[in-house]
Amino acid sequence: MSNKSLEGLKILEMTEAWAGPVCASLMGDMGADVIKIESFPRHSLTRPTSPRYATMPGEGPVYERDALHHQGNRNKRNMAIDIRKESGKEIFKKLLLDADVFIEGYAAGKIEKLGFGWQDVQKINPNITMISIAGWGLEGPYKNMVTLGAGLDATTGHLSLRGYPQGDFVDTHPNFHSDATGSSTIFFAALTALLQRKKEKKGTFIDLSQWEGLVWQFPAILAEWTMNKRIPERLGNNDPHIVPHGVYRTIEEDKWIVVAAEDDNQWQGLCEVIGKIEWTDLMHQYSNIVGRIKGRTEIDAAIESFTKQYDGFTAAEILQNNHVIASPVVTPPDVLLSNQLHERDWHQTVNHKWTGPIMVGGHLWNVEPDTLSWDIPTALVGQHNEEILTELGFDHDYISALYANGTIGNHYEN
Amino acid sequence: MVQPLNDMCVIEISDSIAGSACTKTFSDYGARVIKVEPFSGNKIRRMPPFKEDIPDINGGAYHLSFDTGKESVIIDYSSNSGLEILDRLYQLSDLVIFDTEVEKTKKLRNIINGNNYPSTVSITPHGMSGPFKDRLENDMSILAWTTRMYRNSMENMSPLRNAPGSTLVQIGHTAAAVAVGIYWGQKQDKIRRDAEVAGVEAVLGNVDTGFVSWIFTGNLPERIGGQLKTRYPTGIYPCKDGHVILSANEEPWFSRLCNAIGHPEILQDSRFIEDRENNWQAFMEYLGPYLEKHDKNYIFTHLQEHGVMVAPVLNASDLLDDPQAKARKSFVKIDSAIGEHYLAGAPFHLNKINDESFKLKSAPKLGAHTNMLLNELGYTKEEIIALFRAKITG
Numbered sequence A: 001m002s003n004k005s006l007e008g009l010k011i012l013e014m015t016e017a018w019a020g021p022v023c024a025s026l027m028g029d030m031g032a033d034v035i036k037i038e039s040f041p042r043h044s045l046t047r048p049t050s051p052r053y054a055t056m057p058g059e060g061p062v063y064e065r066d067a068l069h070h071q072g073n074r075n076k077r078n079m080a081i082d083i084r085k086e087s088g089k090e091i092f093k094k095l096l097l098d099a100d101v102f103i104e105g106y107a108a109g110k111i112e113k114l115g116f117g118w119q120d121v122q123k124i125n126p127n128i129t130m131i132s133i134a135g136w137g138l139e140g141p142y143k144n145m146v147t148l149g150a151g152l153d154a155t156t157g158h159l160s161l162r163g164y165p166q167g168d169f170v171d172t173h174p175n176f177h178s179d180a181t182g183s184s185t186i187f188f189a190a191l192t193a194l195l196q197r198k199k200e201k202k203g204t205f206i207d208l209s210q211w212e213g214l215v216w217q218f219p220a221i222l223a224e225w226t227m228n229k230r231i232p233e234r235l236g237n238n239d240p241h242i243v244p245h246g247v248y249r250t251i252e253e254d255k256w257i258v259v260a261a262e263d264d265n266q267w268q269g270l271c272e273v274i275g276k277i278e279w280t281d282l283m284h285q286y287s288n289i290v291g292r293i294k295g296r297t298e299i300d301a302a303i304e305s306f307t308k309q310y311d312g313f314t315a316a317e318i319l320q321n322n323h324v325i326a327s328p329v330v331t332p333p334d335v336l337l338s339n340q341l342h343e344r345d346w347h348q349t350v351n352h353k354w355t356g357p358i359m360v361g362g363h364l365w366n367v368e369p370d371t372l373s374w375d376i377p378t379a380l381v382g383q384h385n386e387e388i389l390t391e392l393g394f395d396h397d398y399i400s401a402l403y404a405n406g407t408i409g410n411h412y413e414n
Numbered sequence B: 001m002v003q004p005l006n007d008m009c010v011i012e013i014s015d016s017i018a019g020s021a022c023t024k025t026f027s028d029y030g031a032r033v034i035k036v037e038p039f040s041g042n043k044i045r046r047m048p049p050f051k052e053d054i055p056d057i058n059g060g061a062y063h064l065s066f067d068t069g070k071e072s073v074i075i076d077y078s079s080n081s082g083l084e085i086l087d088r089l090y091q092l093s094d095l096v097i098f099d100t101e102v103e104k105t106k107k108l109r110n111i112i113n114g115n116n117y118p119s120t121v122s123i124t125p126h127g128m129s130g131p132f133k134d135r136l137e138n139d140m141s142i143l144a145w146t147t148r149m150y151r152n153s154m155e156n157m158s159p160l161r162n163a164p165g166s167t168l169v170q171i172g173h174t175a176a177a178v179a180v181g182i183y184w185g186q187k188q189d190k191i192r193r194d195a196e197v198a199g200v201e202a203v204l205g206n207v208d209t210g211f212v213s214w215i216f217t218g219n220l221p222e223r224i225g226g227q228l229k230t231r232y233p234t235g236i237y238p239c240k241d242g243h244v245i246l247s248a249n250e251e252p253w254f255s256r257l258c259n260a261i262g263h264p265e266i267l268q269d270s271r272f273i274e275d276r277e278n279n280w281q282a283f284m285e286y287l288g289p290y291l292e293k294h295d296k297n298y299i300f301t302h303l304q305e306h307g308v309m310v311a312p313v314l315n316a317s318d319l320l321d322d323p324q325a326k327a328r329k330s331f332v333k334i335d336s337a338i339g340e341h342y343l344a345g346a347p348f349h350l351n352k353i354n355d356e357s358f359k360l361k362s363a364p365k366l367g368a369h370t371n372m373l374l375n376e377l378g379y380t381k382e383e384i385i386a387l388f389r390a391k392i393t394g
Helices: A019-029 A067-071 A086-097 A118-124 A149-155 A177-200 A210-215 A219-228 A264-274 A289-294 A296-307 A312-321 A339-343 A385-391 A396-404 B017-028 B061-066 B080-092 B102-110 B139-144 B166-189 B199-204 B211-217 B253-260 B264-268 B270-274 B280-293 B296-305 B323-328 B370-376 B381-389
Strands: A010-014 A033-039 A077-081 A101-104 A129-132 A204-207 A245-249 A256-260 A325-328 A348-352 A356-360 A366-368 B009-014 B032-037 B071-074 B095-099 B119-124 B194-198 B234-239 B242-247 B310-312 B331-336 B339-344
Touching: A010 A019, A019 A033, A019 A101, A019 A177, A033 A086, A067 A356, A067 B211, A077 A086, A077 A385, A086 A118, A101 A177, A118 A129, A129 A177, A149 A177, A149 A210, A149 B242, A149 B310, A177 A204, A177 A210, A177 B166, A219 B061, A219 B339, A245 A296, A245 B139, A256 A296, A256 A312, A256 B139, A264 A296, A264 A312, A289 A296, A296 A312, A312 A325, A325 B139, A339 B199, A356 B211, A385 A396, B009 B017, B009 B080, B017 B032, B017 B061, B017 B095, B017 B119, B017 B166, B032 B080, B061 B339, B071 B370, B080 B370, B095 B102, B095 B166, B102 B119, B119 B166, B139 B166, B139 B199, B166 B194, B166 B199, B194 B199, B234 B280, B242 B296, B253 B264, B253 B296, B264 B270, B270 B280, B296 B310, B370 B381
Parallel strands: A010 A033, A010 A101, A033 A077, A101 A129, A129 A204, B009 B032, B009 B095, B032 B071, B095 B119, B119 B194
Antiparallel strands: A245 A256, A256 A325, A348 A356, A366 B194, B234 B242, B242 B310, B331 B339
16 A cells, blocks of 8 residues: 555544534545544433434444444544543543644634643644634634534525425424535635744644535535625525526435536437437427426426436436436435446445444545555444553553542443 | 635536535635636526526526625636647646536546546536436426435425425535545555545435435334424424524423423323324414413524524524624625625635635626636737637637
């Protein structure tokens, strides 16, 4: 295996839920030595102690079998430390000494109370990058407020324009877009700070508001208001300037397909497939974009007459072969059926002590000549306590004492 | 203060939102970003909205937002003469971002040969290989491949997309992460790298998809809309003047909520202790009146004081006046082709809030920097005229 891009970097991650943990996994994918510092004895949000909807049935601790936790925690080593205890603080100070990045996700002010605010951390290691990822940042009237990704989505204006145009707004499914994109924001911020460190020869503190990390990604929402004093409407899957652009039924119950034709060439291909070649005649009202915008209902009905003859995969194949934008709306089991994903060896199979061999989602990117791999399956709580403490110079007896006095642990109480 | 990426040069050869979104953050933190465009301009220049609904190649909202601080050069790289310019451009740069069709990207990447050239990132919908590599996709059709559309819907009703363009932005943002990662790597070990971001994989492999949960449990995501009535209160709830979103179904948030709304007795009520999943209606007899009585901003501040995860559902008109956004100067006034307007500011703050590590500069007019760049690349005046006359540059 060749060198990996982030080899040699040591990352300390003290975050929960998704954005912070996923960022750290992405760093681990690229070769960084990532150590997750788990909350102890309190278990984190993704480490439930009683079964819930995302828990794999079977033996072993419930908190080791939660899908939400596994999604965000590959390629890390794991320590579970009670850093409220002086002996826990001592361990964490040692970890900080040669770390490059420390990512923390507590609500504003909490990490200072624990003795590891930026003023403290930079005294321990002046070269470190410390990133705080509180939902709304560390300054401002919302700094103490707590949220998950869905709350951030709601306050950017994104949620307000999602959902069925004619339906009840409460039927809109909340989503966690900020978690998915937040991981990339934290990653970029960390590397930007490390590049600055190369020049300035000193560490940096980053105040990363996950809300600010998300809001720039929806330029049209703000611009509709600032340019035209309009509040964007809920459009469902329509596009006011593109017809067709929608989701259509297939032959399978409650299974769907996306179809769109954004220009006259794609329209030609679509009409050939759905048996409406006359709609491409120059004199026909639907042969041009302006005419099609006026005929959305009839065009949508014709497309659905076609798509309802096939399953989504087959219809998409036919349409794509004729240069039309089309994709099945996949369900989780469908992800296993994708020839494309299999051809690219995207799925990863990992063996975890309590879940056994499982197929999970693959990497977000590939890098040549590096080889990305899922080297460390999602670690057990405290799995690497001894290994890391030994690296830090603690001896066996001392480590045993740390377990005995509750400074470190490798299991949670129910 | 020197911006952190000020010694870096990034080339963007892109024809979708993703490539532009990828390089924006580099530009805003100081990198020189050279945007190579066709004569008709990058597609995002044609993305609405436009001021007063008047289409303007230099005035679209996506262009003004995502092309901040970049240089725009027009090069027809379908010709050998155009490729020769790109070759010089590559050697000037540290990183090249491709976001074009697979075969076109391969051709543009083939020029790169040896460690003196920059690392690259290639963004495509399905990747550079495999049976789907040449498929036509857009923002919505890529999302359809990721299970997120399926989940964002109700049973027997059509799956729903997110905000237009947001999937491509996520893909571009993902590409920015790996781009800065391999740039760091090349700085460390002098190894040139080629990264590939397949849009479907980038979204499907991230969180908020149902794939891993299904592997673990065999259960499909619940498609029941915005309110989970078995694990509550979670989701969207109407209030006096709009809606709020709650995440208070688990402890300690459930207890905090019950105390905050003045009904601690819920916590002793056997209906909610032993059979909570079947008593949503009964619970709403307590929560409903509280929500009806108060507006979203009161609920936000009041429940948050009790440590409850709640947020108001805001729309575009609320954003600029949001107290937090105002306090942090989260939106920045900028002067560009359409005059003064607001853009979102720094996605993260180095050193201290709103220091000079992040700067928003206006987006370039189409082709504004072509001649300057050709000069810099060493072309003579006669050569520059020849390229212009042959419609290689513009």
